[in-house]
Amino acid sequence: MNKTICSVPAKIMRNVVLLLTLLFLTGCWDRQxxxxxxxxxxxxxxxxxxxxxxxxxxxxxxxxxxxxxxxxxxxxxxxxxxxxxxxxxxxxxxxxxxxxxxxxxxxxxxxxxxxxxxxxxxxxxxxxxxxxxxxxxxxxxxxxxxxxxxxxxxxxxxxxxxxxxxxxxxxxxxxxxxxxxxxxxxxxxxxxxxxxxxxxxxxxxxxxxxxxxxxxxxxxxxxxxxxxxxxxNERETMAYNWVKTKIRNETLGSYDFLSEDGSIVALALIDKNAKINPNVSKGSLDSFSIEVNLLTELSEHQPMKEFNENADIIHYLDNIEKQAEKKMKADIRHLTETAQKELESDILGFGDRLYKRYPSVWNKVKDNWRAHFKDLEIEVEVNVKIKNSGLIKGTLLPESM
Incomplete structure (x- = not known):
């Protein structure tokens, strides 16, 4: 009598365990x-x-x-x-x-x-x-x-x-x-x-x-x-990447321009920091400012000058930095004007930046942002620093030249 009573729960438990193990034997219904x-x-x-x-x-x-x-x-x-x-x-x-x-x-x-x-x-x-x-x-x-x-x-x-x-x-x-x-x-x-x-x-x-x-x-x-x-175009895209894109590879590529003496200068862009700031006063949007800081290396200068003193090299690099800043600033200005007047598209995210910094001001202009964007006043500042020049005092040109 006792044996029969005890065996019933054991059989039930065994069946329950067997049923549970079936859950682990199922396959994917949508397998390929x-x-x-x-x-x-x-x-x-x-x-x-x-x-x-x-x-x-x-x-x-x-x-x-x-x-x-x-x-x-x-x-x-x-x-x-x-x-x-x-x-x-x-x-x-x-x-x-x-x-x-x-x-x-x-x-x-x-x-x-x-x-x-x-x-x-x-x-x-x-x-x-x-x-x-x-x-x-x-x-x-x-x-x-x-x-x-x-x-x-x-x-x-x-x-x-x-x-x-x-x-x-x-x-x-x-x-x-x-x-x-x-x-x-x-x-x-x-x-x-x-x-x-x-x-x-x-x-x-x-x-x-x-x-x-x-x-x-x-x-x-x-x-x-x-x-x-x-x-x-390629030049406009470079300016876009300076402002918007994070560094993908070891460098941001190379930027070349014609210097004041008519020679070609090439800078390798190795790091950058960019900010877009809305300027608001009395609850109204006045303008935007773009600040771009670029760390570069001088990769090429055609033809390269001969320097006798270190002071000459420092003066030369300062001059190249100022010229690069002027050229890059013009490229970014051209990009913003193209976006405002020709494309009528806020590709640099001025509206998004305004929303994050001043949501109450954004709420006033968001329904008519296209019209506001076309007439925005945008200030641009570019700072270029040459980290490494690789300059040598002598020229690579033959002495006879």
Whole structure:
């Protein structure tokens, strides 16, 4: 009798334990086998000018071509294009044209043509956020003067066999005359007032004589909300980076200018600090001030002078610093005037800075910020310090000269 009574709870406990262990034996309901995935590393968005429909080009990897055991002679990637009106439709049509379903989380770059960028893009990118099929750290760029698809094709100057990997490296090592921005940064600026997005520009340089055709990352694409408003040239982009961009690599690139004696001076920019301050009095916005402090190295001077005393070197460097400050100040002024008068886009984030420092003043002007921004008075101050000159007392020119 006692044995039967004691055995009932034991059986129940055993069954409960067995049921609990089943929880650890379940698999993922939405799992995807690696052999069934078509890994996409880059996408391009063009527009059919006749129908207004979008053309999505996806770059799929061919794993067999990159095998270290038995590689195939085929290209390591394949481009698949589809035409449609929405991103889900485009992705579904793409899957019909390839033997594996597209897997987009490993996508490195999103390129869009000028036509697509001018028509507005947030409604297209909404699917990326809603479905989380493309991660927000993917690079974002506008194709200037060419189709977006052409930039996903094989490049003659690429060491990497995958065009998307080549483009990813361009963004990672971007110079000071180029903007490198990802999808997340675009979302942040396009969805708020007070700062307009600036993203990368990719183009194809046809080259001259013996120089092959190359893919070029330079300049910046300026947006008004989510629509393309215009472009910054390389000089304007450098000024933009001095004010806005954090240091990406060891240096901010090189800045060269024509000195007063007609020779070329090149400065390597190694550190910077920039501030944008709103000037407010009696609850009203008077002006803005931009202060940029740059730490540089003198990397080249053509031709280099001969110095006999250290005092001569110090005087020479002081003079170069003043000339650089004057040139850079003019470049930043030109950038602000272009943003105010031509592009009508607050690319430096004056409105955002006003909101953070003086929210009550921002509330007075935010509904009509475009008109206020066009007439803003902006003061610019630039301070240049040459940390290292590498100067030698003697000249590198032959004595006979």
């Amino acid at each position: 086998e690696l052999t069934e995935m078509g890994i996409v590393t880059g996408i391009a968005l063009d527009m059919n000018k006749e129908t207004g429909e979008y053309i999505l080009t996806s770059q799929f990897l061919r794993p067999a071509s990159q095998s270290t055991v038995a590689p195939t002679p085929n290209e390591p990637f394949i481009l698949i294009s589809a035409t449609g009106k929405t991103i889900p439709e485009l992705m579904q049509k793409t899957n019909r044209n390839v033997d594996r379903n597209g897997f987009y989380p490993h996508n490195k770059v999103i390129i869009m043509s000028e036509e697509v960028a001018k028509s507005g893009v947030l409604h297209l990118f909404e699917n990326f956020q809603r479905e989380q099929n493309i991660r927000s750290y993917a690079w974002l760029a506008v194709a200037k003067g060419t189709s977006a698809r052409s930039l996903l094709e094989k490049h003659k100057t690429s060491i990497s066999s995958i065009p998307a990997s080549f483009l990813n490296n361009l963004f990672m090592d971007a110079n000071a005359d180029a903007v490198s921005s990802n999808l997340l940064n675009f979302y942040k600026k396009a969805l708020k007032k007070g700062e307009s997005p600036v993203i990368a520009v990719l183009s194809i340089d046809e080259g001259v004589e013996m120089t092959p055709q190359t893919t070029k990352l330079s300049g910046g694409a300026v947006f008004d909300g989510d629509r393309l408003a215009g472009f910054l």
